[in-house]
Amino acid sequence: MYGIIDCDNCYVSCERVFRPDLKHKPVVVLSNNDGCVVARSNEAKKLGIKAGIPYYQLQEKFPRHQIAVFSSNYELYGEMTGRVVSLIRQEAPNYFRYSIDECFVNLKKMETADLKQWGEQLHRKVMRYVGMPISIGIAANKTLAKVASHFAKRYAGYRHCCFIDNEEKRVKALKLFPVEDVWGIGRRYAARLKAMGIQTAWDFACQKPEWVHYHFHNVVIFRTWRELNGEDCVPEEEMAKKKSICTSRSFNGMVSEFSDLRTHISNYAARCAEKLRQEGSVASAVSVFIRTNPFREDLPQYENFIEYPLYTATNSTITIVKACTEALEKIYRPGFQYKKAGVIVMQTSPEDAIQTTLFDMDADQFDKLKKLDRVLDKINKVNGTETVVLGSQQYALRSGKGKAEVFANVIKHEFRSPNPTTRWNDIIRLK
Amino acid sequence: MAKVKILGKEFSHPKELKFADAIKAGFPSPAEDYRHDGLDFNRDLIRHPEATFYGRVDGDSMVEAGISDGDLAVIDRAVEATHGDVIVAYVNEEFTIKFLDLSHQKEGYIELRPANPKYQPIRISADDDFEVWGVVVWTIKPWKR
Known part of the structure; x- marks a missing residue:
């Protein structure tokens, strides 16, 4: 079994640890240079704020809403996610970090344990230690684990951990899962699949291997198809x-x-x-x-x-x-x-x-x-x-200034939060 | 600092060749059997590095407990807060450091008690959305600036 563990709305969650007052409020984080929205809290998503919209549009379209806006603070996000990975490593030593907020874990050696319960406990531990909400998807391979993770996020009933541990659950999950959200299927292939009438992950998984070969001369897509059907074939070293x-x-x-x-x-x-x-x-x-x-x-x-x-x-x-x-x-x-x-x-x-x-x-x-x-x-x-x-x-010497000084004017980060975990001057104040 | 680095690549200390002395030729040192790693605040005082955060005391609300303005507080989020602990909580849009008083739980409220008669205890009813942010496990007081 494999697990995929990721931080829910990672950048927003990092900011909220030090701003508990924003817990149930719409919060967004902007890209480098305050260009566009790169992270949204669930409340911001509910308002209809789309990922990637430019900041000026956010101001125009949602003027009456109280939205907390942050510039991205990668120093903070890097340190906080490092803590999360360290906790994951203690619980599942066979792990590899896939991105700043995602970690795959190989659970083969832990199969005697109740993995669903293990995942719920890990969520509680990370929440308590770091203040970071995580979701865990567990399944026979990495592609299905990714599917499980979507369900863990979407439905509170899973208590942050969804485990696809039998055939019935696999079929049910794939039938509810849009094909464009399947890991490894890019936007381009998703559009082609939809044009052929394939809407869900299940529709795709039900195709014959010859059909997949005929329409897509692509190893990655074929591997995805095999994984949706329960095989384990995405090698770890390729993703590490x-x-x-x-x-x-x-x-x-x-x-x-x-x-x-x-x-x-x-x-x-x-x-x-x-x-x-x-x-x-x-x-x-x-x-x-x-x-x-x-x-x-x-x-x-x-x-x-x-x-x-x-x-x-x-x-x-x-x-x-x-x-x-x-x-x-x-x-x-x-x-x-x-x-x-x-x-x-x-x-x-x-x-x-x-x-x-x-x-x-x-x-x-x-x-x-x-x-x-x-x-x-x-x-x-x-x-x-x-x-x-x-x-x-x-910079050319014409400005007569060092690079740091000039660059401070070039990169915009108007709403950057302090760095309470990496700078002594920024640690929290206790009244 | 916690044993946590930015970008979270390595969390462990670099490995040392512990018994490198032993391969030297000649007379073995009689101290070798008593080798010890030494005292390390990061290792010995911080039980949960991933859960440890720091705060600076701002004000005199805990001064009679020996916690004064400018002191450094080591906060552990992994420790369960119990009655009488010094805790950090977020109340009225700010972090506050107080004693946790759970003696009125049966009556439906708890109190955050200052250690200075100038301040009133903060009462929190069971219906409030309240969380202990972390437990203060050490404070560090500078004697010489």
Whole structure:
């Protein structure tokens, strides 16, 4: 059996731990730069606030409602979810973290226990220790566990844990489950399935294997179909690490100079390299994208995306920043007002499996870069993020200011909550 | 700080080579059998790192209990609050630190008692949506700033 454990409305729940007065109120959290809504409390969902709507629309459409608004505070969310994962690990040592707020657990060694009761207890423990509500879905494989998790969230009767432990429950659950919500079926495939008259997960599961092969030449979809029918075939190692890491942002204004854009891209690239090192993985290719504001129809529009291979898989800040700025040079066009840019590092694999190509750098240089990164990480860890950065991460000297000062003006986070778990100055005040 | 790091990657202490001394050639140290890990506040005073939060005392409502303005409170959410405990609760849109008085539970209310005659106890009836946020397990008082 497998379990999927995730935090309910994770970012909102993190904020509520330190604002218990918001327990039954509509709460939303905005994306980086206060662009759009990325997390909603159940009360906000009930009001009809959709995920992804821009913040200005929220103000226009719901002026009379008292909605608590927060800028995203990833420092807080990272620390709080870390606590949750630590508790999960104590209860189910065979776990892997799938995203900031989702964890798969392999329960094979615990099958003698009453798993439904185990899940309910875990919910109570995490709620009490951390103040975080979680939902648990348990089933014979990961795809069905995901289905179970939806039911655990939707119906209070499950007491936060839904266990699909027999054939009857599997059939019943799949008949009630829309095909587009099945894990592994993207929006594109869901649209095709619906066009063929397939509405529920059950409709899809009932198709013959030949039919699935004929219509979808796709391993992932076929695997999903097999899992819906009860087989266990999504390998763990494929999910333990994500396939790519993305750092991107909408600017709080518009950017047209190459040098300014390069500063942003270098920052995102450095951040990706740091994340890779934290994960102990390396990337074999980078992608860079830039685009203008599609809503400003009065301005000339341009967008481009480029993939750039790295000859040796790496997580070195210098190498990745260099590759990204080279990639940017290829797609940058003057005369446009850019609104968003991003870096994606791809095909990450564990660091210890690196293969250097014949033509690439020698071992000596490789070691030097590794040492440099270690020093970078150490200084930035002790003295705060981005204390030491590469030259290209700096703004041009014309402003006469350090990067930190200039960047504070670039990234908007008007409604950011304090960091009571990571900064002494922000700990809660007790009257 | 709790043994919890940002981004929650590693929660354990780095491993040390505990008995590395033993592989040295020469005369063994007579102290080796008595090796001990030493005292560590994080390990020994914080029983539930995932449930531990910190608060700064603001005001003098608990001053006669020896808890004064500026003290640091170590709050454990995993511990069950019992009668007489110093607890943290959220009342009237703020966190408050008080003694938990459960002696009137039968009459349908509980009280949060200050330790300063200037303040009134806060009465909470059974119908109120009230929760103990955490139990204060230590306070740390700075003597020299």
